Amino acid sequence: DKIISMYARGMTVREIQGHLAEMYAVDVSPEFISKVTDAVMAEVSAWQNRPLERMYPVVFVDALRVKVRDEGMVRNKAVYVALAVLADGTRDILGLWIENTEGAKFWLKVFNDLKARGVQDILIAVADGLKGMPEALESAFPATTLQTCIVHLIRNSLDYANWKERKALATALRPIYAAISADAAAEALDEFEAGPWGQKFPTIVASWRRAWDRAIPFFAFPPDVRRITYTTNPIQSVTP
Numbered sequence: 001d002k003i004i005s006m007y008a009r010g011m012t013v014r015e016i017q018g019h020l021a022e023m024y025a026v027d028v029s030p031e032f033i034s035k036v037t038d039a040v041m042a043e044v045s046a047w048q049n050r051p052l053e054r055m056y057p058v059v060f061v062d063a064l065r066v067k068v069r070d071e072g073m074v075r076n077k078a079v080y081v082a083l084a085v086l087a088d089g090t091r092d093i094l095g096l097w098i099e100n101t102e103g104a105k106f107w108l109k110v111f112n113d114l115k116a117r118g119v120q121d122i123l124i125a126v127a128d129g130l131k132g133m134p135e136a137l138e139s140a141f142p143a144t145t146l147q148t149c150i151v152h153l154i155r156n157s158l159d160y161a162n163w164k165e166r167k168a169l170a171t172a173l174r175p176i177y178a179a180i181s182a183d184a185a186a187e188a189l190d191e192f193e194a195g196p197w198g199q200k201f202p203t204i205v206a207s208w209r210r211a212w213d214r215a216i217p218f219f220a221f222p223p224d225v226r227r228i229t230y231t232t233n234p235i236q237s238v239t240p
Contacts, residue, residue, distance in 0.1 A: 052094060052117045056084040058228050059094065061127040062149070078102075080130075082110065085228050094119075104132030104139075111140035124218060126229050128152040145221075148214035150177045150230035157204045172197045176208065177230050182219040186212075 017030055063078040082094040094114060099106045107130070122141050127133055128149040137146055157173060158166045172192060179185035189212075192198045193205045208215065218226045 048095065049117065052114065052119050053084075053086070054118060055121045055123070056094075056119065057087055057123045057225060058085040059083065059122050059125050060085070060149070061125060061130065061133065063130070080110065082114065102131040102133075104135040107133045107136035108139060111136055115140060124221065124225070124229060145217045146214065147218045147229055148211050150215065153177075153208060153211060153215060154230075156207060157201075160201045160204055169197055169201075177215075179219075180223075182216040185216060185219065
């Protein structure tokens with residue numbers, strides 16, 4: 001496990017060998033380390049190409065910033081993650097992709113990969129401002145609803161307030177996204193705007209109105225499905 005952990009963090013075989021010798025007084029040959037990492041990579045490849053379910057109720061798509069060894073240097077790169085929430089509430093990471101730039105071409109490759117592995121339908125895709133994704137999703141899964149990540153909207157809103165204000169502000173925002181319908185949500189936003197928080201932070205109201213068309217599609221689904229999309233963003237809880 002220690003070898004795999006170090007390899008995953010971008011250490012070379014020689015660096016792993018030196019670290020084990022220095023920290024644990026263990027002499028391990030480069031050949032042994034290579035065999036261990038090669039075996040794991042075979043399992044990783046099998047996982048990357050495993051068959052998937054035909055339909056997923058909700059799929060979160062987001063990016064994580066991680067350190068990756070590239071051409072002898074450790075660089076910060078974006079790892080794009082597709083994480084599904086199944087009907088029974090369990091979660092499954094469908095895939096991981098590393099790309100230098102976002103765009104419709106990249107996202108179409110991601111969605112075609114999911115289709116090739118058996119995915120035929122996604123009820124709701126939850127994302128936030130990923131360049132080119134709406135066009136690619138429309139092409140690959142035209143019946144899928146694209147939903148702006150409510151968790152991102154809430155976090156962005158809380159960034160305007162100080163730490164002491166955030167709990168009360170979060171409580172004031174809840175009637176918007178937890179409303180029973182899109183019309184009720186619009187009324188709640190109007191009330192928030194007219195209230196003390198909206199007067200103090202008009203930029204919060206503006207940010208919700210800019211995202212409104214993508215923030216309300218989930219109201220077409222039952223409450224249990226909607227609740228999945230705003231209770232948490234499971235990708236942001238992943239530790240790279």
